[in-house]
Amino acid sequence: MLLTARRIAVALCLVFGAVTASLPLALAAPAVAAPADDVRYAAIVVDANSGEVLYARRADEQRYPASITKIMTLYLVFEQLSQGKLKLTDTITISPRAAAQPPSKLGLSPGQTLTVDEAIQALCIKSANDVALAVAEKIGGSEARFAALMTLRAQELGMTQSRFVNPHGLPDSRQLTSARDIAILSRAMMRDFPQYYSYFGQKSMTFRGQTMRNHNGLLHRMPGVDGIKTGFTNASGYNLAASAVRDGRRLITVVMGGSSTRSRDDNVADLLNTGFEVMRRRQAGEVINVAQNLFEHPTSPNGPVAYASMGPSAQPRDIGDVLSAAQASDSGVAVAATSRMRPIANPEESDPMAMVSGMDAKAKAKVVPAKTTPAKTAPVAKKKKKDPDAIWSVQVGAYKQKSLANNQLKQLSKKFAQHFADADGGVDAGGGWYRARFEGLTKSGAQQACKALKAKKIPCLVMAP
Structure with missing residues (x-):
């Protein structure tokens, strides 16, 4: 009963700030609990089907991705599989460097092997750092080469705030992303490789007699959630990219910089529930304009939350010179x-x-x-050699x-x-x-x-x- 009342209050706050499609940009803040005092906090909620942004807070500010990095690692694995360059039955050998990676890990010794299928599960469920490096070496030949592939693919996907230097997300001040970029990546992964998305919803795996539970707690307690990936380092805080389906609609929510696992999960759950309530009210005929195209940035960069109508004149803001060198x-x-x-x-x-x-x-x-088209008043010139x-x-x-x-x-x-x-x-x-x-x-x-x-x-x- 308390949970229902909380969801209604959250949704009403969004509706209260809604305007019709003809009205200009309006700024408002939902009642979703968020650690506003933590400067690391950033969040975004996206309609996976249309790319519409329902909620954004510090979504374009750079953050440390931690193990959410592995979504990009897996994107490149899925790409190799779809192109026939890898098979799920292919084996991956653990190198001495991979075996030396700190936890979370499978703990395999140098020379031991596992299949690509097992490696994907280990990345999605266990978030195994040793496996992430082994995968990088398998595909790229080296960690540096694979990281270059990750960064270039990020740029091609439109992830303007991201740069990768390792495949697992272990601390490195050069490895950066944003909540919006992770939402872009998550949506691209679902769109480009839907045949492999079910890996992210797997609640556990058994590897050589040991059963491991997925780190994403919402998979176990929130109906409709079927992915995607958690992440944590002391510098990043508690990160989570989550996706859920309700009434045939899918939302993607990214929260970065949470203060604890529980508060992060609760915040993501609140954001998802609020987003679904907005979608339900729209379907019922209410005109709720909290629309903001995924690739169009808010026009008020200093506002904590932006609700905006979609406009063709919107231009990206704060895009780093990502390929300046x-x-x-x-x-x-x-x-x-x-x-x-x-x-x-x-x-x-x-x-x-x-x-x-x-x-x-x-x-x-x-x-x-x-x-x-040449100017009408300009004389006809000879074609320049x-x-x-x-x-x-x-x-x-x-x-x-x-x-x-x-x-x-x-x-x-x-x-x-x-x-x-x-x-x-x-x-x-x-x-x-x-x-x-x-x-x-x-x-x-x-x-x-x-x-x-x-x-x-x-x-x-x-x-x-």
Whole structure:
């Protein structure tokens, strides 16, 4: 009875702050209990189907991911499986370095093996750090190479605040993400690899006679919850990315920086219940506008909570210069850098996406040139002879939908016409991604264009021929 009353009160607070779709941005705070005094706290609630953000608090501020990192590790595992590069029955060998990782771990000795299927379960349920490193070495050849893959994939997914340097989330001040980025990753994982999502809902596993219980307590006590991943370090606080289904609707909730396991779980449960109550009232005919597109950021960065109508003019805020530099690792793989990293001498000359195998960076699919319309008053000019050195490109994004890639080209060709006037804008398809690129630039032209984009905090890559 008390729980029901609490849920109703929480939902009413949201409804009280609701407005019709024609009204402007409104700021309000729900009655959901949150550790507001803990500066580490951040949260977001997302409709998994539409990507609509129902609630966001400090969602774009960088946080330490801890073991939520393993969602990205698993994303790359699922990618390998779907491409036929791995099989669930393949074996993974524990290296001495993997065996030396601190808990949580399976505790396997160097030279021991486990199957890919067992490794996935160990990551989802036990959050095994030794297995995470072994998986990284299996797929990437080394931890550094795998971390480069993680960071590049994060950028392709639109995770603008994230950088990975290890596959398990053990403390490292360079490893950063945000609540919004984890929601983006969680939604992408469900969308791209639905056949493997059930692993996250597995409540326990038995490995060589030992039964281990999933760290996600909501799986055991909240109906409808079927994932996703917990995380904790002293620096990060208690993190949880959770997802639940109710009445045919799925929500994703991410809470970072909780003060304890229980308070974190209670907060996530409250946020989920509130979100589902909003969805129920909408379905009943109420016009509740707490809508905020997943890829559109709140226009009031200092407000603790933002409820916003969806608007085409919204622009991302506080996006770090995530690809401002590339730093080569010992294995020869370029690591995408954040603005917090020290750039190398000539960052524009590096091409992380081309150097990491499996990225299809040089795949040449059909490219549709962007159309340009000359001014009516301008005289007809002779066609400018193409510079033979204009064989460089600038990549300005990678998307799962071609329309999004085309829209990015359209927007940037207008805003940065001085740099892309002589370039051919097109979409390069490969590996299930649509990469927006401006081609036909000289090396210096490509570098200058990318520098201009980065000055406006727009990620880009200079690509060699």
